[in-house]
Amino acid sequence: MPGIIGKKIGMTSIYSADGRNVACTLIEAGPCVVTQVKNPEVDGYRAVQLAYGERKEKNTPSALKGHFAKAKTTPKRKMVEFRDFREEFEDKVVLGNTITLEDVFIEGDFVDAVGKSKGKGFQGVVKRHGFGGVGQQTHGQHNRLRAPGSIGACSFPSRVFKGLRMAGRTGGERVKVLNLRILKIYPENNLVLVSGSVPGPKNSLVILEK
Incomplete structure (x- = not known):
């Protein structure tokens, strides 16, 4: 899977194996629901649309309600399309499936973080x-x-x-930070520690891409 959607919790620091104090950002990544699967025959390219975060039904447009109902899930706050996922994810990219942090990343991976900078x-x-x-x-x-x-x-x-x-x-612009290393994953809480800083304030939405 090319990436996942998450929420920035805040910053902290941990000690590396060689005793250095490393600044890092704590992100709650996933779980995300597959709300649409695109294929070359119909759409002209391969992509998967993931949705994250809960949204009140009364604040959801009718068109989106039908879109989420087709995936048999509740209305979500954020939807992001990831293109060109690898073939080993074909069995997980099914409408209505849940994608977790462990399905996408492992410790030591390098990721790009996309967020909206503080205004x-x-x-x-x-x-x-x-x-x-x-x-x-x-x-x-x-x-x-x-x-x-x-x-x-x-x-x-x-x-x-x-x-x-x-x-x-x-400020208030889309910013991408490249090559942040995943230092630690806590799958039971859907938490991931990445090195360095990630754009945006606390509780803002973040996209992690491989």
């Missing part, structure tokens, strides 16, 4: 891009410490170029 709102250039401010606190510029400075030329080109780093909305 910071509208921020200035110092926080957003790491600018040092005008003058670096010299020459008496008491009120210019966090300002962006000059943003364009004069009569030519008489405009500001697109893509110039300026103040604006920060």
Whole structure:
């Protein structure tokens, strides 16, 4: 299986075999339900759609209710499509089947984590891009410490170029972190420890991909 859906619990640290303290993220991964199976004959490609997390029925659109009823499962919070799963998973990729953490990963695997970064709102250039401010606190510029400075030329080109780093909305974007090692799996609680940090706040949804 190419991946699984989960929820970020928080961060902690563990000691490795050589005595190093390793920062890691605890994720509740799965169980997920197979809600759709796509094949080349009908859809043009092979893929499996997994669903995770409970959702109130009164907040579920009618079309999705029928979609989940076809898989004989309750309404779910998040659906993700994983393409090109390996042939050894053919027997598990059946409509309505439950996919667990142990079905997808083993300790020592490397995974990519996809999440939505924390939204910071509208921020200035110092926080957003790491600018040092005008003058670096010299020459008496008491009120210019966090300002962006000059943003364009004069009569030519008489405009500001697109893509110039300026103040604006920060965070709240889809972020993928590559090559995180799975340090520990707790299958009885559907928990997995991955090295390093994963984008998003606590209790946010995370996609783990092989």
